[in-house]
Each structure stands twice: as C-alpha cells, then as structure tokens.
Amino acid sequence: MYEALSEDYDRFVNWQERLSYELPFLEKILNSLSSAASVRATVLDSACGTGMHAIALAQRGYQVVGSDVSSNMIAKARQNAIKAGVPVRFEKVGFGEQTALFGQKQFDAVLCLGNSLPHLLTDDDLSKALQDFFNILRSPGVLLIQNRNFDQVLQSGQREMAPQSAQEGEREWVFLRFYDFLENGLMRFNFLTLSRYGTQDWQQNWQSALLRPLKADELSQWLAEAGFSTIERLGNLAGEPFDPLSSPNLVVVAYKA
Numbered sequence: 115m116y117e118a119l120s121e122d123y124d125r126f127v128n129w130q131e132r133l134s135y136e137l138p139f140l141e142k143i144l145n146s147l148s149s150a151a152s153v154r155a156t157v158l159d160s161a162c163g164t165g166m167h168a169i170a171l172a173q174r175g176y177q178v179v180g181s182d183v184s185s186n187m188i189a190k191a192r193q194n195a196i197k198a199g200v201p202v203r204f205e206k207v208g209f210g211e212q213t214a215l216f217g218q219k220q221f222d223a224v225l226c227l228g229n230s231l232p233h234l235l236t237d238d239d240l241s242k243a244l245q246d247f248f249n250i251l252r253s254p255g256v257l258l259i260q261n262r263n264f265d266q267v268l269q270s271g272q273r274e275m276a277p278q279s280a281q282e283g284e285r286e287w288v289f290l291r292f293y294d295f296l297e298n299g300l301m302r303f304n305f306l307t308l309s310r311y312g313t314q315d316w317q318q319n320w321q322s323a324l325l326r327p328l329k330a331d332e333l334s335q336w337l338a339e340a341g342f343s344t345i346e347r348l349g350n351l352a353g354e355p356f357d358p359l360s361s362p363n364l365v366v367v368a369y370k371a
Contacts, residue, residue, distance in 0.1 A: 161230035165191025183208035264327035
C-alpha cells in the first residue's frame, strides 16, 4: 500500500501545519532525557514514511535516524532530506528487525508515529516489535507511540475520516479514507486517491491495508510485558489528557528505566 502512496503522501499531509502542532511536545519529551540543554537526544524515527519528522528534528539539532519497511518511502525520505539540506540517515528495515541493524542501546528515544504500529496483526509480531524498541533504547530512554484512538473508533463505529485535498497548478488531488470492520476483529484501512489535470476526468487509485485496532489497555499491557516501566497515555501530540471516548489519538509515552 505505502509503496504506491509514497509519491502523493506529502501532498496528503499538510506538513507545515502538522509539524508546528506536534514538534513542541516532541521536543519537550526529548529534552526531558537530558539535564543539559546543549545535549541533544539521539532519535530513531521508526516507520518514518517520507521522513518529515526526522528531518524537522535534525534541523533542530537532534541526531536522527529514520527507518521504514517501504523502499519507496525511504527513497522519498532521502530526497526530502537532500532538498532540506539535512544529513539524515534513512534505512529500509521493518519492525522487529531494527536492533539487528543498528545495535543494542543505540538511541535515547524511539518515535513510532502516524498509526504505524497497528499494521502488526499478530501477537508474535507485536511482541517482537516492542521488544525490539526496548532493546534498541539506552537506559533511561523513551518510546513514543501515536495511534488512532481505537477505543473511540470501535465504540462509535465511525468509519470515515475527514477528506483531504491538494492542488499544484492545474493538478488537483482529493484523498478519502475509511475503515471496514471485519469479523475477525481486524479492520481494513481503505485509501482512495482521486486526481485530475484541469477539467479532465478524475482518475482513481485505490489502496488498502489490514490493521489491528489496539486499545489503550491492551497496548499498555504489551509495553509492560516488553519491559517498559512508566507508561503514560495522552490524547494527542499536544500532550492533552487521554479520553477513550473523545480523544482523536492514543499517544503512549513509555519509559525504559
């Protein structure tokens, strides 16, 4: 799915707006790892996509590495880093395999943003990924996960997300997303891209992926079993309290003591 979406992904996301909203809280968490303001955390942006979080953090002085299982996303991330003039290392590697590539205790912080973790569908894959995060962190270290608030999604049965659009000259895009709830407890994430040039007919590109809708209590239990000690739940990347019935996101900040 994300191999196909890589070319349009930066059109789908309003990065200027998103980063201005999320970076203050991310920096607050990262800066809490050191008592010296001059010492910047080393960060792994896992499932980094097109690399925009990693690049923005590198521009602020953090030592950042990005990883993603999608070759096309990594290629796009490298292009974005060159365009931004920032030397960020990006590697193609999936969940559960990162310690083998980078080594144990290599980072002060691991970020897993953008509802990436729910793409792991089995207990074995989820356990392996969280243990991998734990192993790659120094002590003390922090793992920050941003998922959809699936407590709210499942309780409300809400399938649709707000449409997004973009325009460049005479080219126009509309992005539509919605879920299918499956009998086996998984969800199908559907992503429809409509595009056209001028007044020509709309062309469509349909992609989908299966998700495991992790609830807050479930994810906290998995993190504790992986070895994380203090586990905090928040409702978004502004650091607001988590409400299972209304928060848009489940943001989990898990510390390795």
